[in-house]
Amino acid sequence: MEKLIDYYFDGFGTDLDRLVGTDAPRYFGAAWRTGGCSELKEVAAENRPAYVACIYYSVLFDQGLCHHAHAEYKQKARFRRYPKFCPGHGRGHMNPRGILRFPMRWGLVSPEDLMKLAAPAANLFVAEYIGIIGENFPKLSLSDFFYLLTRFPEVDFWEPRETRKYSAETKVEQKFLAEMLAAIRFAGL
Numbered sequence: 001m002e003k004l005i006d007y008y009f010d011g012f013g014t015d016l017d018r019l020v021g022t023d024a025p026r027y028f029g030a031a032w033r034t035g036g037c038s039e040l041k042e043v044a045a046e047n048r049p050a051y052v053a054c055i056y057y058s059v060l061f062d063q064g065l066c067h068h069a070h071a072e073y074k075q076k077a078r079f080r081r082y083p084k085f086c087p088g089h090g091r092g093h094m095n096p097r098g099i100l101r102f103p104m105r106w107g108l109v110s111p112e113d114l115m116k117l118a119a120p121a122a123n124l125f126v127a128e129y130i131g132i133i134g135e136n137f138p139k140l141s142l143s144d145f146f147y148l149l150t151r152f153p154e155v156d157f158w159e160p161r162e163t164r165k166y167s168a169e170t171k172v173e174q175k176f177l178a179e180m181l182a183a184i185r186f187a188g189l
Contacts, residue, residue, distance in 0.1 A: 004120045007050040015043050015051055016058075016083060024080035029094055030087040032102040040108050048103065049113040056099040056176070057125035059085045061132075063093050064149040069140050076136055097155070100176060101169040111168045115175055122179035126187055143189045150181055 019039040020026045031038055043051045062082035065073045073079055086093045103109045126146075133140055149155065155177060163170045 004050050004053065004117055005124060007047055008054050008124060011047060012051065012054045015047065016055065019043070020083050022081075024077075026081060026083045027086055028083055029085040029098065032085075032098060033094075036106045037103050037108055040103055049109045049117055052099060052103050052109055052114065053117045053121035053176075055083055055085075056096060057121060058083055059099060060096045060149070060155070061125065061129055063096060064145065064152070065137075066093075067152075068145055068148045069137055072137050072140070078136070097173045100173050101166065104169050104172065105166070111172050114172045118172070118175040118179040119182070122176065122183040123186070126180065126183035130187060130189075146184045146189050150177065150184065 016026075019042055020028045028039065032040075040048060040051070059082070062079060062084065065079060084093065085096055085099055100114060104111055104114070129146075130142060133142055133145060158170055158173070
């Protein structure tokens with residue numbers, strides 16, 4: 001947990017700026033499915049699992065706010081700087097689970113390393129979300145937001161064919177969801 005927290009506060013922003021850029025909006029992911037997650041290869045191997053967990057939760061949170069608090073979200077310039085997992089402007093968001101799935105598929109992170117980070121990452125980011133929502137969206141119900149976020153089809157639905165074909169990746173994705181639900185319950189939401 002400490003290593004993840006240290007990386008999130010000390011290294012993630014630097015790696016994100018270097019790999020995704022600093023201009024808003026910050027699109028990435030066009031080549032993750034077919035090009036082998038090329039920018040991820042530039043993250044130090046020992047930091048890749050933490051980077052993947054951090055960027056997954058950052059994108060999930062951004063997509064959740066965009067979807068469930070769209071009018072307020074558009075008014076906040078801060079959120080234009082959040083990373084956007086999509087092929088490019090106006091081309092729609094990609095499923096954030098791909099952030100977990102494709103690096104494993106390309107052999108850049110192991111399922112075991114991501115499984116170890118599922119609980120600490122969920123605890124860290126649920127706490128971060130609570131603070132950010134309270135500060136920027138005081139009218140947004142935290143319990144409603146988390147309820148809707150965890151019931152996105154992109155978050156909690158797996159096709160049986162996909163589950164059979166990508167069983168290791170699916171187990172990691174399901175572990176991240178289970179740990180996020182546990183962190184939400186622990187926060188009393």
